[in-house]
Structure formats: structure tokens, C-alpha cells
Amino acid sequence: MADLLKIYKKFYDIYGPQGWWPLSKKKTHARHHSGAPQCYGDRFEIIIGAILTQNTSWINVEKALHNLKKNKKLGRNFIIKMTRKKLAKLIRPSGYFNMKALKLKNAADFFSPVKSAALMQCNDLNYLRSELLAVNGIGPETCDSILLYAFAKPVFVIDAYTRRIFSRLGFIGEKLSYPEWQKFFMDNLKNAGNKTAVFNEYHAMIVAHAKMYCRTKPLCSECPLKKNCRYRQTGKGCLNS
Ligand code: SF4
Incomplete structure (x- = not known):
């Protein structure tokens, strides 16, 4: 079983609570709220x-x-x-x-x-x-x-950043279907406690990590996940499995 909670905790130590979803303020700038x-x-x-x-x-x-x-x-x-x-x-x-x-x-x-x-x-x-x-x-x-x-329901959001990071880490093939990706996360996070809170922060921190390190052209030498990353070690992630 993939230890997705370990990565969650690592992300949390690095990025902290992201407080999604960003809502607009009275004027032009975004504010954040939790829950x-x-x-x-x-x-x-x-x-x-x-x-x-x-x-x-x-x-x-x-x-x-x-x-x-x-x-x-x-x-x-x-x-x-x-x-x-x-x-x-x-x-x-x-x-x-x-x-x-x-x-x-x-x-x-x-x-x-x-x-x-x-x-x-x-x-x-x-x-x-x-x-x-x-x-x-x-x-x-x-x-x-x-x-x-x-609606604060415990569903895991899969986006292009999620596919990029976790296929590069070597967990699951980037080209697999949306339901397969979602099942992978939901199954591996079934003991996550307050799932809504964990899924909320996890997705937001995935976006943060994709912007900070795991960009289209990744900054692997500076990435905190580099020790256990398949892409870093082999130059390619998972595609179809
Ligand atoms: S080591 Fe590179 S490919 Fe792996 S997660 Fe970090 S930035 Fe992405």
C-alpha cells in the first residue's frame, strides 16, 4: 500500500495549511478560509x-x-x-x-x-x-x-498536477483514467482520519508542490521528495501502470 499519508505529512511540514478555497474579498484580492x-x-x-x-x-x-x-x-x-x-x-x-x-x-x-x-x-x-x-x-x-x-464532502480531486507528481514519484501511471487515479488515493487514504480536511489540504499542497518544485521542467535537485522519486532516479515516471 502506498504511504500517501507520509507524503501528506511531509507536504504539511513544508507548505503548512493552505486554507483553500480562495474566495474574493470586497475589492480585488483573494482571501482564504478553511472548512x-x-x-x-x-x-x-x-x-x-x-x-x-x-x-x-x-x-x-x-x-x-x-x-x-x-x-x-x-x-x-x-x-x-x-x-x-x-x-x-x-x-x-x-x-x-x-x-x-x-x-x-x-x-x-x-x-x-x-x-x-x-x-x-x-x-x-x-x-x-x-x-x-x-x-x-x-x-x-x-x-x-x-x-x-x-460541500465539504470527502472526495479526492485529481488534476494534472496530481498526475504529474505522483506518476513521477512512481506510484501510478499518468495515463490511467480519472476513476483509477481517484480510487488509488481514496483507497490509500482510507485511514486518514478527517478525510474532508485531509483531502482539502492535500490537493491544495499538491498544487503548491507542482508550482514550487515539480514543474513541467522539474527542480529535482532542490525537491524535498527527491530521495524517493522514480523520475529523479531514472529520468522517467510511470505512464500506464
Ligand atoms: S524529485 Fe523532481 S520529479 Fe520528483 S517530485 Fe521532486 S520535482 Fe517532481
């Missing part, structure tokens, strides 16, 4: 951010969120009522803005306060995932980001 969102507005902002961050960096998401906030349109009713064209214009910095405007409208239709309260009460992860994945514009990574960060 489940305290209100529907914060939950909805996380949902919007999880969609806007598809195929772009967070800095561009912040610009799009800032535009929505500056124009007093960062809310479910505003997104439902606004024309798709106007919404696309406001979220332009996030890229793929026409497509994302449609996705935001779909999400706004789906995540009503009543529906969100019902999802919050539900602990059947298979049901929750099937509900969210049925919304046009929500794929596996977005679905799990929303469940973990907006």
Missing part, C-alpha cells in the same frame, strides 16, 4: 470559481470574478438573468468565455439554495457525483472540486 463555506453566497462563489478555472490559471479566474463582483453580478440570480453575451464579456479573462458563460448559467440553474441545502445533507458520494456530473459543463475534476470545497 465548509459558511453561507450560500460563499458556496456559490466556489462553484463559479471551479468552473471558471477549467483550462486556465487561477490568476485569470480572479480577474473574471473581480469583473463579476465589480459589476455586482457575482450571484446566482444575476447569472440567471444576465444575457449569455453579457456574462461572457465579464468572464472573458478566464478564457473559453462563451462556453463558460453557458456552463455558469447551467450551474446557476442547478445549484439553487434549496438544491444546495439538499446536497449538503446528503452523504451518498455516488449519488452526489451522479447529480453533479449530469449538469452540462461539470466534468469529474470540477465535480469533485465542488463536492470537496463547496
